[in-house]
Amino acid sequence: MNTGVSRTANYQMEDKEKNGDARRANSELIKGASPDIICSCLSSGEWQEKAASVPREMALTIYVNSIELVTILCTPTKLNCLVLGFLYSEGIIASMNDIASMRVCEDDSLVDVRLNKPGFTPPERRTLATGCGGGVSFTSKLNKVDSALTVKGDEVTSLMKQLNERAELYKFCGGVHASALGDNSNLLVVAEDIGRHNTLDKITGECLLRKISTRDKLLLTTGRISSEMLGKAARMMTPVVISRSSPTDRSISIARELGITLIGYVRGNRLSVYTHGERLQGASLSKN
Secondary structure (H helix, E strand, O other): HHHHHHHHHHHHHHHHHHHHHHHHHHHHHHHHHHEEEEEEEEEEEEEEEEEEEEEEEEEEEEEEEEEEEEEEEEEOOOOOHHHHHHHOOOOOOHHHHHHEEEEEEEOEEEEEEEEOOOOOOOOOOOOOOOOOOOOOEOOOOOOOOOOOOEEEEEHHHHHHHHHOOOOHHHHHHHOEEEEEEEEEOOOEEEEEEEEEHHHHHHHHHHHHHOOOOOOOOEEEOOOOOHHHHHHHHHHOOOOEEEEEEOOHHHHHHHHHOOOEEHHHHHHHEEEEEEEEEHHHEEEOOOOO
């Protein structure tokens, strides 16, 4: 039995994977931040100049079948995922099979998408999303999320700790939100952006590309949960939405109606459950 050789080969493969992950992470940091921005800082009554890194912002215009659809203010990372996730969230595509081609041109700040079906007509009604990032939503119809998923409180706090640790761009320059899709133990996909809603679109798009199901998963974010964030979670069919911050009253109403467990203020070993607490194992909560 050649177990020694096999074990060495496995270690080499693991090292290559780790190095590849590190290179990709460094590439995302470089694309997502502008370094060496000179600023004047006041500290302990003294002024000094220093170089700082700040998040980059791009106005990305999406064209579908040569028709201008929308311009999104975003962080220029995972742009292909952002566009795919946005098109899916807005009901313009149902799967990757609807995409004939997609060209991302960062120099011109545009993405050109060709659908397999001709005759695309842009939606007429749109809603401006709250917060930074210039989000836009065209859809309003949402389906109820049915799931038997349950989760423990310590699993929720553990996942939030993982998200805080993996928010590399935030740790590098600040000024961005982070979100993640996970199961009860681990994070599967992580995204960062100046716009909270963009992080969810990036997650959705990456899941489409990697063929990861978002059903019966947990969705985490560092930002507040507003109604458009909750709507994107509903279209992903994620039954549990978790935030380090607060939900809005409208998102609570929508979550209650759609059967989504909404958890906020996850910090340290504390959390607050706002809707459908029956999914929290061991908790004495009414079905709210």
